[in-house]
Amino acid sequence: MKAFSYERARSPQQAAAVVAANPEARFIAGGTNLIDLMKLQIEAPRHLVDVQDLDLHRIEAKEDGGLRIGALVSNTALATDERIRRDYGAVARAIMAGASGQLRNKATTAGNLLQRTRCPYFYDTAQRCNKRAPGSGCAAIEGFSRGLGVIGTSEHCIATYPGDMAVALRLFETVVETVDAEGAVRMIPLAEFHRLPGTTPERDTVLEQGEFITAVHLGPPPEGRQFYQKVRDRASYAFALVSVAALLRPDGTGRVAFGGVAPRPWRVEEAEELLPQGARAVTDRAFRDARPTAGNAFKLPLATRTLAYVMAQAKG
Amino acid sequence: MAPASSTTSMKVSFRVNGTPRELELDPRVTLLDALREHLHLTGAKKGCDHGQCGACTTIVNGARINACLSLAVMHAGDEITTIEGIGQPDALHPLQAAFIEHDGYQCGYCTPGQICSALAMLEEIDRAVPSHVQEDLLQKAGITEAEIRERMSGNICRCGAYANIVAAILEIAEGETA
Numbered sequence: 001m002k003a004f005s006y007e008r009a010r011s012p013q014q015a016a017a018v019v020a021a022n023p024e025a026r027f028i029a030g031g032t033n034l035i036d037l038m039k040l041q042i043e044a045p046r047h048l049v050d051v052q053d054l055d056l057h058r059i060e061a062k063e064d065g066g067l068r069i070g071a072l073v074s075n076t077a078l079a080t081d082e083r084i085r086r087d088y089g090a091v092a093r094a095i096m097a098g099a100s101g102q103l104r105n106k107a108t109t110a111g112n113l114l115q116r117t118r119c120p121y122f123y124d125t126a127q128r129c130n131k132r133a134p135g136s137g138c139a140a141i142e143g144f145s146r147g148l149g150v151i152g153t154s155e156h157c158i159a160t161y162p163g164d165m166a167v168a169l170r171l172f173e174t175v176v177e178t179v180d181a182e183g184a185v186r187m188i189p190l191a192e193f194h195r196l197p198g199t200t201p202e203r204d205t206v207l208e209q210g211e212f213i214t215a216v217h218l219g220p221p222p223e224g225r226q227f228y229q230k231v232r233d234r235a236s237y238a239f240a241l242v243s244v245a246a247l248l249r250p251d252g253t254g255r256v257a258f259g260g261v262a263p264r265p266w267r268v269e270e271a272e273e274l275l276p277q278g279a280r281a282v283t284d285r286a287f288r289d290a291r292p293t294a295g296n297a298f299k300l301p302l303a304t305r306t307l308a309y310v311m312a313q314a315k316g
Numbered sequence: 317m318a319p320a321s322s323t324t325s326m327k328v329s330f331r332v333n334g335t336p337r338e339l340e341l342d343p344r345v346t347l348l349d350a351l352r353e354h355l356h357l358t359g360a361k362k363g364c365d366h367g368q369c370g371a372c373t374t375i376v377n378g379a380r381i382n383a384c385l386s387l388a389v390m391h392a393g394d395e396i397t398t399i400e401g402i403g404q405p406d407a408l409h410p411l412q413a414a415f416i417e418h419d420g421y422q423c424g425y426c427t428p429g430q431i432c433s434a435l436a437m438l439e440e441i442d443r444a445v446p447s448h449v450q451e452d453l454l455q456k457a458g459i460t461e462a463e464i465r466e467r468m469s470g471n472i473c474r475c476g477a478y479a480n481i482v483a484a485i486l487e488i489a490e491g492e493t494a
């Protein structure tokens with residue numbers, strides 16, 4: 001690890017001001033992603049602002065029937081909250097399908113949204129990687145791409161957003177609340193939060209340097225049964241090859257988001273309208289513009305089959 | 317802890333196995349290295365140093381965490397329990413005794429992490445923390461083999477003693493509920 005200085009934040013705005021003023025500063029929450037990357041010198045901040053003392057550990061009911069989840073609520077606490085288990089079961093399921101008990105105890109709601117890709121070339125500093133070292137090229141496109149993205153990618157980067165929770169959050173009207181150094185609050189729909197790589201894959205999200213997440217808002221719980229189905233190389237403690245979050249109503253309509261396939265949780269509203277026609281119709285539309293590699297083309301039929309499995313469960 | 321900033325070293329105090337400890341550390345030192353290298357509590361092990369194996373599992377303020385993915389300076393004021401605080405050779409914790417009885421290890425490298433993880437895991441079930449294998453999210457999970465296997469998946473055993481680890485955990489869990 002590179003040497004760094006360390007401080008505890010006193011308020012969200014103060015934290016934002018420190019990080020905004022210093023391009024080499026980072027927030028640290030649970031630390032489970034940032035410290036991992038710092039050990040590999042993929043991230044090398046010179047200053048850390050530890051936000052754990054901030055009063056952002058609560059889940060509050062909102063007047064519209066939704067919830068405001070503090071940025072520091074742990075993954076374990078969120079999945080255990082009775083309102084989440086009852087009304088947003090797909091979110092609880094997605095969280096419990098990710099990482100391990102130990103990691104979920106430390107992982108925070110905001111940190112989870114901001115976890116970086118698991119592309120093996122991003123992790124190997126001897127390799128070319130536009131996300132880690134802009135302009136160096138992408139070793140994955142001609143390399144081992146089994147785990148990487150099939151859609152929303154670019155010729156500069158084909159990495160996926162690896163997380164589970166955010167995929168389930170896409171089923172609801174989820175909005176990310178941030179504050180900046182001046183105290184200005186911004187409400188960013190989760191749909192627009194993660195960026196597609198284009199020519200600048202080094203930027204994962206639309207956040208500005210120093211913009212601090214204070215909360216994640218969930219819309220009121222919609223009607224229908226909720227599912228989160230994750231397919232991975234082992235039964236537990238592995239990232240998704242493909243995952244499906246779904247909200248399915250008895251009349252055959254619903255909402256669907258896919259994980260493990262794109263640089264952001266992948267939800268296509270026009271594809272959802274085809275749900276009554278079956279899984280194949282939905283994935284044909286959702287992945288119409290897919291550009292898989294030879295190594296990851298299997299994800300397309302896998303996505304169809306995973307959705308079909310979920311739809312069969314909804315009927316059963 | 318008062319907000320502080322330093323590039324060289326910082327004071328941090330926490331309690332380890334009930335004893336107050338004060339250390340002067342480079343902020344880069346992980347909780348795991350603080351325990352092992354500075355306090356010479358070598359029970360918690362370094363397997364991967366990247367959150368992938370669970371050998372470093374330590375209980376902090378009642379919750380199991382990977383001590384390798386946490387900085388020591390982030391733990392000011394915390395209550396930390398390591399395997400040394402759970403039992404000693406002349407006064408074994410019932411779960412340690414059950415690991416011996418069931419051959420819950422071969423080399424023993426993963427064992428301190430397995431035991432810390434299992435004890436905190438049983439409390440998680442008690443607090444209604446759900447799991448991936450639970451059918452009904454609104455019911456408290458039972459203590460079954462499937463639940464234990466899923467909830468312990470963050471603890472890898474290179475020797476493959478899993479069946480015996482599960483047997484040891486089941487035995488003390490049943491003892492507690494009986």
Ligand SMILES: Cc1cc2nc3c(=O)[nH]c(=O)nc-3n(C[C@H](O)[C@H](O)[C@H](O)COP(=O)(O)OP(=O)(O)OC[C@H]3O[C@@H](n4cnc5c(N)ncnc54)[C@H](O)[C@@H]3O)c2cc1C
Pocket residue numbers: 026027028029030031032033034035036051071097098099100103106107108109110111112113114115162163164165211212213214237238239240366367368
């Ligand atoms: C072995 C292993 C397996 C895993 N498996 C899975 C899995 O299967 N599925 C899955 O979804 N995840 C998995 N994870 C990832 C894990 O979920 C993330 O590491 C975790 O959610 C990150 O949260 P954190 O609070 O620890 O983030 P940190 O490491 O503290 O922070 C991550 C990033 O977010 C920034 N940040 C944190 N809080 C804020 C804030 N409030 N505002 C602005 N920026 C902020 C930090 O600056 C940093 O850049 C795994 C991790 C490991 C190590």
Ligand code: SF4
Pocket residue numbers: 117119120121122128129130131132137138139140141148156157158159201
């Ligand atoms: S896919 Fe993206 S993250 Fe992976 S090597 Fe290419 S540029 Fe880097």
Ligand code: FES
Pocket residue numbers: 361362363364365366367368369370371372373382383384385
């Ligand atoms: S040493 Fe911490 S998880 Fe492996």
Ligand code: FES
Pocket residue numbers: 420421422423424425426427472473474475476477
């Ligand atoms: S007993 Fe050897 S690693 Fe588990």
